[in-house]
Amino acid sequence: MSVTNPFGASGENPNQNPYGSANPDPQTPENTSGNSPYGQAAQGGTQPGYGQGAYGQPGYGQQNQQGTYGQPGYGQQPQDPYGQQGYAQQGYPQQGYNQYQGAAAQPGSFDAMESFRQGWKIFKEKPAPWVIASLVYGLIGLVLFAIAFIPLITWSVENSKTYDSTYSSTYGTTYSSSEGPPIAALMTFIFVALIMSIVLTLLQSIMIRNAVAAVGGKNPEIGDLFSFRQIGLIFGVALALGVAVQLGSIVWVGGIIIAFLFVFATVAAAVPGTGFVDAFKNSFTVTTSNFVPTLLLMLLVWVASMVGTLALGVGLLVAGPVIILATAHAYLTATNGAVQTRA
Numbered sequence: 001m002s003v004t005n006p007f008g009a010s011g012e013n014p015n016q017n018p019y020g021s022a023n024p025d026p027q028t029p030e031n032t033s034g035n036s037p038y039g040q041a042a043q044g045g046t047q048p049g050y051g052q053g054a055y056g057q058p059g060y061g062q063q064n065q066q067g068t069y070g071q072p073g074y075g076q077q078p079q080d081p082y083g084q085q086g087y088a089q090q091g092y093p094q095q096g097y098n099q100y101q102g103a104a105a106q107p108g109s110f111d112a113m114e115s116f117r118q119g120w121k122i123f124k125e126k127p128a129p130w131v132i133a134s135l136v137y138g139l140i141g142l143v144l145f146a147i148a149f150i151p152l153i154t155w156s157v158e159n160s161k162t163y164d165s166t167y168s169s170t171y172g173t174t175y176s177s178s179e180g181p182p183i184a185a186l187m188t189f190i191f192v193a194l195i196m197s198i199v200l201t202l203l204q205s206i207m208i209r210n211a212v213a214a215v216g217g218k219n220p221e222i223g224d225l226f227s228f229r230q231i232g233l234i235f236g237v238a239l240a241l242g243v244a245v246q247l248g249s250i251v252w253v254g255g256i257i258i259a260f261l262f263v264f265a266t267v268a269a270a271v272p273g274t275g276f277v278d279a280f281k282n283s284f285t286v287t288t289s290n291f292v293p294t295l296l297l298m299l300l301v302w303v304a305s306m307v308g309t310l311a312l313g314v315g316l317l318v319a320g321p322v323i324i325l326a327t328a329h330a331y332l333t334a335t336n337g338a339v340q341t342r343a
Helices: 091-105 112-125 127-158 183-215 222-226 232-248 252-261 265-269 276-289 291-310 316-334
Strands: 162-169 172-176
Touching (some): 112 183, 183 232, 183 316, 232 252, 265 276, 265 316, 276 316
Antiparallel strands (some): 162 172
């Protein structure tokens, strides 16, 4: 007795999905009878069903079985599913670094008394270069000062107590001088005084450069205090500050205010990496953030200068370097600069 196949000679169900089971889990075949239209289907779990591994999904038995879009093939290292670097790999640490730099640029505080103590201790470590340089600088200044005044002194001696016989009063004979010093004498004085200011500013710039290095732990040799290397910016800032103070002095308090606000400008210019404008900006920031300590520092500078001057000027050989060292220490402390504290 023959049995007729209801599905025809091909043995296929016309309602059957020609592409296999629509089972959402391709790992478990829906047809358990083994009658697959495409041959043997996944016997013993050794071969995945049709459609498995779509979009780059790894084959059966691979550890990572998530069908992530763009997932690497078999044997490749797992990668970030979005194809980009992690948030903390580049952007976040860079942002933190910039924030740290900005915080470090903010001015701190300083102790004026401690800065003067440190200035004195630094000076005592190696006083000879400072004293010799101060002595030579002072002699150069005295020579230029004398040259500037020689024409005026000569004119004053020749024209003193000129007798005017044509005029008298009930109180006796009147003495008078000529109308004024000659133009040549005045021009000579102004020219030599200008040269003296430039030379002394240049020498002061050398001392400031060495003071910043000494505060950081490198005491200068004698030759360092007569070397003109790396003082161009310091010299330029000092000249600009001097001109600004003179112009500000037209209004009496203007010069004082400018000198106070930018008292650290030349020291800032001696710090590597500082520009011309930054030297003034940094000084302004430190001064306004430390108004009272800066005021106390200037008071101590005035006292030290007076004491040095009263000692027949000899005291300035010590007071001058200590003042510059103290000013450098105060600025570098406030800006987290290179400071080696002396015990």
